Amino acid sequence: MKKEIKSDREYGFIKEGGRKNKKNNKKKVLIVFAVIMFIIVFLVGRLVFLMVFSSEYYGKQAKELHQRERNIKAARGKILDCKGNILADNKSVCTISVIHSQIEDQEKVIEVLTKELGKDEEEIRKRVEKVSSIEIIAKNIDKSVGDKVRSYGLSGVKIDEDYKRYYPYDSLASKVLGFTGSDNQGIIGLEVEYDKYLSGKPGKILTLTDARGIEIEDSAEEREEPENGNDVYTSLDVNVQKYVEQAANKVLEKKSADSVSIFVMSPKNGEILAMVNTPEFNLNEPYTLSASDSALAVDSAAKQDLLNKMWRNPCVSNTYEPGSTFKIITMAAGLEEGVVKLSDTFSCPGYKIVDDRRIKCHKVTGHGAEDFTLAVMNSCNPVFIEVGLRLGVDNMYKYFNQFQLFGKTNVDLPGEASTIMHKKENVGNVELATVSFGQSFQITPLQLATTVSSIINGGKRITPHFGVKICDKDGNTVEKLEYKTKDNIISEETSATVRQVLEKVVAEGTGKKAYVAGFHVGGKTATSQTLPRSANKYIASFLGFAPAHDPQVLVLVIINNPQGIYYGGTIAAPVAQEIFSNILPYLGIDYDEEEAASSGGTTE
Amino acid sequence: MLFKSSKKQTTYRKNQLDYIMFVLVLLCVILGLIMLYSTSAYNGRVKFSDSAYYLKKQFFATSIGLLFMYLVSECDYHFWEKFAFPAYVLSLILSALVLAVGSSFNGSKRWLSIAGLSFQPAEFAKVAVILFLAWYISHAKKKIVGIFSMLKVMLMVMPIVALVGTNNLSTAIIILGIAVVMVFVASPGYKQFIIIGLVGVVFVAIFLSVEQYRLERLMIWRNPEKYEKGYQTLQGLFAIGSGGLFGTGFGESMQKLGFVPEAQNDMIFSIICEELGLFGAVIIIIIFFLLLYRFLLTAHYAKDLFGNLIASGILAHMGVQVILNIAVVTNTIPNTGITLPFISYGGTSVMFLLAEMGLALSVSRSRHMQ
Numbered sequence: 001m002k003k004e005i006k007s008d009r010e011y012g013f014i015k016e017g018g019r020k021n022k023k024n025n026k027k028k029v030l031i032v033f034a035v036i037m038f039i040i041v042f043l044v045g046r047l048v049f050l051m052v053f054s055s056e057y058y059g060k061q062a063k064e065l066h067q068r069e070r071n072i073k074a075a076r077g078k079i080l081d082c083k084g085n086i087l088a089d090n091k092s093v094c095t096i097s098v099i100h101s102q103i104e105d106q107e108k109v110i111e112v113l114t115k116e117l118g119k120d121e122e123e124i125r126k127r128v129e130k131v132s133s134i135e136i137i138a139k140n141i142d143k144s145v146g147d148k149v150r151s152y153g154l155s156g157v158k159i160d161e162d163y164k165r166y167y168p169y170d171s172l173a174s175k176v177l178g179f180t181g182s183d184n185q186g187i188i189g190l191e192v193e194y195d196k197y198l199s200g201k202p203g204k205i206l207t208l209t210d211a212r213g214i215e216i217e218d219s220a221e222e223r224e225e226p227e228n229g230n231d232v233y234t235s236l237d238v239n240v241q242k243y244v245e246q247a248a249n250k251v252l253e254k255k256s257a258d259s260v261s262i263f264v265m266s267p268k269n270g271e272i273l274a275m276v277n278t279p280e281f282n283l284n285e286p287y288t289l290s291a292s293d294s295a296l297a298v299d300s301a302a303k304q305d306l307l308n309k310m311w312r313n314p315c316v317s318n319t320y321e322p323g324s325t326f327k328i329i330t331m332a333a334g335l336e337e338g339v340v341k342l343s344d345t346f347s348c349p350g351y352k353i354v355d356d357r358r359i360k361c362h363k364v365t366g367h368g369a370e371d372f373t374l375a376v377m378n379s380c381n382p383v384f385i386e387v388g389l390r391l392g393v394d395n396m397y398k399y400f401n402q403f404q405l406f407g408k409t410n411v412d413l414p415g416e417a418s419t420i421m422h423k424k425e426n427v428g429n430v431e432l433a434t435v436s437f438g439q440s441f442q443i444t445p446l447q448l449a450t451t452v453s454s455i456i457n458g459g460k461r462i463t464p465h466f467g468v469k470i471c472d473k474d475g476n477t478v479e480k481l482e483y484k485t486k487d488n489i490i491s492e493e494t495s496a497t498v499r500q501v502l503e504k505v506v507a508e509g510t511g512k513k514a515y516v517a518g519f520h521v522g523g524k525t526a527t528s529q530t531l532p533r534s535a536n537k538y539i540a541s542f543l544g545f546a547p548a549h550d551p552q553v554l555v556l557v558i559i560n561n562p563q564g565i566y567y568g569g570t571i572a573a574p575v576a577q578e579i580f581s582n583i584l585p586y587l588g589i590d591y592d593e594e595e596a597a598s599s600g601g602t603t604e
Numbered sequence: 605m606l607f608k609s610s611k612k613q614t615t616y617r618k619n620q621l622d623y624i625m626f627v628l629v630l631l632c633v634i635l636g637l638i639m640l641y642s643t644s645a646y647n648g649r650v651k652f653s654d655s656a657y658y659l660k661k662q663f664f665a666t667s668i669g670l671l672f673m674y675l676v677s678e679c680d681y682h683f684w685e686k687f688a689f690p691a692y693v694l695s696l697i698l699s700a701l702v703l704a705v706g707s708s709f710n711g712s713k714r715w716l717s718i719a720g721l722s723f724q725p726a727e728f729a730k731v732a733v734i735l736f737l738a739w740y741i742s743h744a745k746k747k748i749v750g751i752f753s754m755l756k757v758m759l760m761v762m763p764i765v766a767l768v769g770t771n772n773l774s775t776a777i778i779i780l781g782i783a784v785v786m787v788f789v790a791s792p793g794y795k796q797f798i799i800i801g802l803v804g805v806v807f808v809a810i811f812l813s814v815e816q817y818r819l820e821r822l823m824i825w826r827n828p829e830k831y832e833k834g835y836q837t838l839q840g841l842f843a844i845g846s847g848g849l850f851g852t853g854f855g856e857s858m859q860k861l862g863f864v865p866e867a868q869n870d871m872i873f874s875i876i877c878e879e880l881g882l883f884g885a886v887i888i889i890i891i892f893f894l895l896l897y898r899f900l901l902t903a904h905y906a907k908d909l910f911g912n913l914i915a916s917g918i919l920a921h922m923g924v925q926v927i928l929n930i931a932v933v934t935n936t937i938p939n940t941g942i943t944l945p946f947i948s949y950g951g952t953s954v955m956f957l958l959a960e961m962g963l964a965l966s967v968s969r970s971r972h973m974q
Contacts, residue, residue, distance in 0.1 A: 028789040029903045029916050033896065036923035040893060043930045044886060050844045050934055051882040058845020065842065066858045210646070211862025 067206045067222075068213065074200030075163055076184055077229030079177060079191075081236045082273075082468065088177055088191065088283075091166035094146025094159050097136045098128050103156030113137060113157070116149050140164055165191075167283035173241050174280040175313035176413065176466065187286075188311050190232065190466060192414045197470050197479075200229030230478050234466040235271035240264055240583050244274040251575050252278045255562035261315050261445060262558070262575070264583065267453035267551045270462035270483060272411075273583075281310050317415045319442035320558070323528030324379045324510075324568070325543045326438030326448065328498060330387055331376060332455045333399035336494045339390040342501065344372045352382035354433045359385060362527070376501050377509025379525065381437045388436025393427045396435065402489050404461050405443070409450045410484070411464045419443045438526065445541075449556045452543055456502070456522070456551050458495045461486040503548035506573075513573035514544050516580045518596030519589060522548035523576065525568035530561070537561045542572035546580055552589055555579055621677065622968035625898040629673070629946075629961045631891055633666055633954075636947035643860050643875045644868035644949060658868055658949050665951030669958030676962025681911060681970065684963070688739030692764070695732035698725035699767035706771075713771050724952035726768045726775040731956050731963075733761055733779050734786070734917030741790045742910040751796050757787050774942045778924050785920035786913055789903075825938035837935050839864040840874035844934065851881030868949040870941050873933045888947075892926050902968040911967040918964050 050058070079088035096113070103109055110128050114121045117138050127135050146159045165180045178189020184199065186192035203226030208216045248260040263275040279290065289297055289306055297303035312318070334340040350366030351358050361367065361381040367374075375383035388396060400406060400421070408416045420442040422431050434440040446464055454461040463483035470479040502522035505511045511523045523544030530537045540562055545554040557572040557579075565571060585591070641659040648657035684691075698716065702725050706713045715722040740760060744753075761783045769776030788797055820833070828834030828841065843859035846852060857878045860867040867875050877885045896919055903915035922945055929944040931937045943950055945957055 024792045025789055025909070025912055026904055029900060029912070029919065032785050032789065032916065032920065032923070033900045036896060036919075036927065037893070039927050040889060040930075043927065043934065043936065044889060046934045046936050047844070047877070047882060047885055047930075050841065051847050051877060051885070052849065054841075055845050055848045058842050059848065062842035062846045062859065062863075065863065208858065212650075216861070 066208045068209045068215070070205040070207065072203035072205060072226045073163055073184060074202050074226035075228040076165060076180065076200065077194075077198040078231045079194075079198070080231060080233050081238045081241075082234065082271075083237060083239075084233075085238045086168055087173065087234070087236065087238070089166045089168060090163040092143040093139075093162055093164045094141045094143055094149075095136060095162055096138045096141055096146065096149060097134050097158045097160070099134050099156050099158060100128075100131050101133075101156075103128070103154075105154070108152075109154050109157055112149065112152050112154060116145055117141065134158070169238065170282045170284055171280040172238065172245065173236060173275060174283050175277045175311065176236070176275045177283060178311075179283045179286045188415075189313070189413060190234065193412045194232045194467060194470075197232055198229040201227035203227070228473055231471045231473070231475075233468045233471060235266075235273060235468050236275075236466060237273045239586065241274040241276065243582055244579055245276045245278065245280070247575050247578050248276045248278045251559060251562075251571065255559060255564065255571055257559045257563070258561040259314065260557075260559050260575075262555065262579070263315055263446070263449065264553060264555050264579070265449060265453065265464055267457045267462070267545060267554045270450065270453070270464040271468070272464055272466050273553070275313075275315055275466075277314055286311070313413060313415070314558075314560075315445045316411060316413050317417050317444070319417050319420055319444050320530070320539055321439055321441070321528045322443055322448050323438040323526035323539070323541070325452070325524045325526040325541055325556075326443075327376065327379065327384050327436075328452050328455065328502065328524050328543070329399075329403065329405070330384050330391075330396075330436045330438075331501070332403075332490055332494055332498050333396060334387040334391055335497055336399065336490050337391055337395050339395075340372055340387050342372050342497065346370055346372070346375055346380070346383045346386060348375070348378075348380050348382045350382075352385045352433070354385060354389070354429050357430050357433075359430075359433055373501055373504060376524075377505050379505075379510050384437045385433040388432050389429060393424060393432055396432060397424050397427075403451050403454065404486065404489070405447065405451050409444075409447050409464050411446055411450075412467050412481075416446075417444050419447055438528065445556055445558055449543060449554060453545075453551075453554050455490055456495060456499050456545060456554075458492050459488050459490040461489045499548045499551065502545075506544065506548075510569040511542065511544065511573050513569060514542060514576040514580065516546070516577055516584065518591045518593060519580060519584045520547035520549060520592060520595065521577075521580055522546065522551070523573070525573055527566060527568045538566035540566050540568040540570075540572045542568050542576045544573070544576040544580065546584055547589060547592070553580075553584065553587060620969070622898060622902065622965055625895065625902070625961075625965060625968060628891060628895045628898060629958070632895065632946040633670070633958070635888065635891070636954075637662060637666065639872065639876055639879075639947055640868055640949055642855050642857070642879065643872050646861050647866070647868060650862070661951060662949055662954065665955050666958070669955040672955060672959040673962035673965070676959055677965035677969070679966065681914060681963055681966040684735055685739050685743075685910065688735045691732040692736035695725060695729040696764055696767060699729060699764060701725070703767065703770060722951075724950070726772050727950075727952040727956045729764050729768055730775070730779060730782065730921055731960050733764060733782055734914060734921065734960070735963075737761065737783060737786045738910050738913035738917060741786065741913055742908065751799070754787050754791060754796060754800075758783060772941075774928070774940045777940070778921065778928070778942070781924040782917050782920045785924075786917050789916045790909070790913060821938045825935065828935060836865055836871065837939050840871050840933050841935055843871075843874040843878040847877040847879070847881045847885070849882050851877070851879045851884055854879050870929065870943055870948060871933055872948050873930055873944050876947070877933075889926075889930070892922070892945075896923055896926075898968070899964060902964055906967055907970045911970055914963055915967050918960055921960070 075090050078086050080086055098109065106128060110121065110125050113124050124137060127137055149157065150159045167177065176189055178186055178191035180191050181187050186195040191198065204224040206222040210216060244262050244264060248262050251257065252260045259278060261277045264273040265271060266273065282288065287307065289310065293306045293310065297306055347369050348361055348367035350364050351360045359381065367378045367380045370378060370380065372383065406419050406421060408418050422441060431440060450462065450464045462485055465483050467481045469477050469481060471477050499522055502524060503520055506514050506521045506523045510525045514521055514523050521544055523542060526541045528539045530539060538561065540559040542557045545551040555576050557575045559572055562571055637659065640662055641656065644658035645655035649655040702714060702716055707715045707717050707722065709715060714724055714726060716725060737757065741757065761779065765776045765780050768779060824831040824834040824837065828837040839859060843857065843864055846859065857875045859878055860875045864871050864874060876888060899915050899919035899922065903912050903919060906912040906915055925942060925945050928942045932939055932942060943953055946954060
């Protein structure tokens, strides 16, 4: 401060104040300056706090504000058959849109789009001239068309590439494969079941935008590449499927049936080679109802009901009264428990009285005296009632449990129905009797076929399935799909006996219309009446397998509400015969020349 | 330190321009124009399809301002003594006119439109008050010692504070700040100021609690995230935080792209922080600080009390405005619209600021005229 006083000499305004005042003024300006300096230093400290220590906090929030996320669709994996034929594929398609503010030559844009898209000029003009940020002109345009439009290099026209699910065989195995929605997610069928493998992981493009949401040109965009979905290889065989579908359509038309379901599976491992549910629908247009149905779609709810019905897979989702094909299971239980032997003799008067009920045989005049083998060949109800009664409720249910007949098969399709069986405590003799020949309860076709498969394959309960393995884009196996099995649900001996009897059913019994020379076909027919009985609607069915001594293929044919003759042996067995005679050679099943020669006469 | 270094400067030739101050002002103006262009280009493009829209207008005003600065710095500042009172009266008239026939922009009625040019009387009022108080205090018969003489001076400026404050509270605060500083510098003693300070605190408290929206401002200040009206403050903080140590680079601000509303106005410092980082922001602050230091020296070596008070007034004006602006942008105090001198967009502001700089240069020329 001493120095300050010295410098006072140079200080000008002596006139007004004198030394004291001058000194005061200088000191006070200095104080003002010091206060300002102090505050500025404080504010710099505040800046350091904000820009160094809070930088991350605010910077992150700012970045979130600036970035817009755009998804890149991942290509969905393919679904293939056992031979590598593609059942579900992706097609590159384009979406063409216009950005009004970027259009330079409007007339040219309208002209080119009209020409290349083959649409009405008025409609395109309306959209192009509309003042909107972005206007979609056309969706799902073939890539070649999109490329051509792009080649004009018109500003303001945007061509976005996209994938669209595409099913090369249109309606083939439609209810099995299923389809995907616009968000590339499976809606029904295998597309749902294997969605997690097929869908992949969508990628992202993070772009910077200004406050109006407009992307900033030339800004560095962050990209996260999509992970494409994996391919699912199935046990389906396009050729078998096609052939079975043809046979199903033929009988559907011939018998004016409501629907026909047929599937072909391997009793050894549960792989399903074909599953046909006619009428099928076009997977590429899954929301288009058939001509007759669309007339019924009066409102959107009615339409949705009809669509759900159309998409439903009856082999898996519907239950029915199996009728006589179920006798295979009663037979297996009876033989395994030892309550019946093939040599046991019975007498059928055409009915059997159980408690106070008289239960008729399908042959009203009766089958007369017959041994058990013959009874199976005749599909004689009183004999099976007898076997059922001999087993008793406890044993019957013990075997049902052992065969895993209750519950679901755990097939790799969504929407599987469970078996609807009497509660054990409610089962009296009458119920037991009807269950013995396949009535008064409900079961899915697939559950029946799976249980029979497990009985005739030597006693190994299998899980029916389509999915075999998951492969990446280059065909490398990512995962081999494994399915649960359970051994010894029945002895090998009983299994062999059942096979032997069932071969006889086809060779000489009710199933003889399914006979194929040289292939040892075994099987069982069934004719069941749907509820209510008064409607007089029937289901004709046939379950067959070949070769009988070592079953490789099992076929179940179900014809719903056939007109005219409705016996399974008469109308369903020939369908199986037709399928067997074509697919057995195709599948390379051994042909037994000796057998064919010895029984040549019996072939139709 | 301060007086040692200032002693060296006493060797300057008589009547020589304070080149350091001049260079600092030019630096502020040039940096201001550059940053203004960077910040306003987007808004100009979006609103007027011309990214240089704001720059052009500001450049025009700056040119006139530089001419003013030159002219004012060339004449003896005593020349303005006789205009001090008329200028003050004129500023009162103009401020009253704004209330009557002013035009609004962004919801505030602060402009007078004359022959297609808009003019903000509040900016003129600041210079007028500095000149008026310097003249009044230096010519007062009695020294300003007692609390009453001080209050008398304060009352002299109350009309303009009231008129300007009606629709431009921030500028009124600055004018009040200038007046307090000038009275403080001119009068001996400190006690009165402590009392004034306490009275001020009470006054502010009453002022805030009278109107609900002022309290709301306080709430927004504490938690800008939670209030819709905290948007501007929050966006400013995002910009500052994004800057980090070295910034995103010149022209690279994201927040100026409409996120910080009207980024070229009050919030321009946040964009400077974002683009130039802490480093650049501190350099700008240092330039302002050096300029304030030159004002201090000018006040110190002023030939007479009139010159001393002019320099002190200018020091107060610049200091208060820079501090308030940065404090608002960094959310250190509640939001109130205050521009950053030389850098924020505003033609009237830059024109009168440069004229004010001319005055400071003129005072600095007159030192040690023995």
